Amino acid sequence: MNKDMKILIVDDFSTMRRIIKNLLRDLGFTNTVEADDGTTALPILNAGGIDFLVTDWNMPGMQGIDLLKHVRADDKLSSMPVLMVTAEQKREQIIEAAQAGVNGYIVKPFTAATLKEKIDKIFERIDS
């Protein structure tokens, strides 16, 4: 796992973006950028250079699930690992996210250990 990879954090609540950013920094990932919903995340993704996407689900404008579907449908972005960090925990929603091709799913509130575990798992699979 490349600790210099560029990570895009998408959440409409700035407090949550800061929490995730700080947790990632603790894990050694310092190269992060932020967006507050899918609509603002897209231009950043399209500009290129993002290696890993961490996104909330419920956001005004474009929601996280639509952002994920967009990423999977775009040839240039389709292989990007996507981790969802959301308060949504209905069975059908988790299945929808899985079907849309999410790589990891974390429910809020979460712990630093959970975030580390999911990121490790995602990159173990990609690297193997």
Next chain:
Amino acid sequence: MSEGIVIDEAFIKRAKELVANAESGKDEEVKLILDELVTMKETSLFRELGKLTRDVHETFKAFRTDSRITELADDGGMADAKERLHYVITMTQQAADTTMEQIESAIPLCESITVGTSELLSSWERFTQKEMGVEEFRQLSKTLKVFLESANNDSKALMSHLNEIMMSQSYQDLTGQIIYKVIKLVEDIEEDLINLIKLSSKHIEQDVIPDLLAESSLDKSTLEKKKSSSETDNKKHKSSLDGPVVPGLIDEAETLAGQDEVDDLLSSLGF
């Protein structure tokens, strides 16, 4: 309805007769026609009143069948809102408690580091001034080792307290989502009440409505837009996201209990 009277031909005819009779001093006739005119006015008033009553009745009937209102009542929308707001209080209380506990645990660690460094600084000062004997320096060296070990542990513990404080701030996101839901409910109720006023306002001066709308946070165009798309809104409402789990408001069959259950579901799906 200008004072509930219909000025028609019959009325004008009788009014003219009233004037003619009054001019020629026919008191009995005048009294008779006056009574008749008053009755005409009252009949017209009662007719208007009957119409108003029927309109209000129809409006309430329509209101009862408005699905959002019945949903509000059936799903206990107001009770839900209260439950959600109570949970917001609980969550903010918990976050504040956690933060205070972590700070109270962190302060003694900072104090211990401060006291240790102050003592060592003065000893170090004596050492650099060559005021320290060999035996005292051996003692300082031991003290220094003990301090460095404890400071190392203390700063690790401090880091963990700071992390706990940071994580507890996630309440802002979760309570924010819950409050957004309550705001949406209040807006829906406001919209429905305004629609009720509009429906029953055929008898109210029309310019009262824009005033009411101006006082509400909803503007007229939003209202019209919402009204025209209320069908699709209702559908959207049903499939809308649940947001954070509020105890007491969970559909237990459909909602997973936490990260472990989410992990189990995902692994059953081949993740």
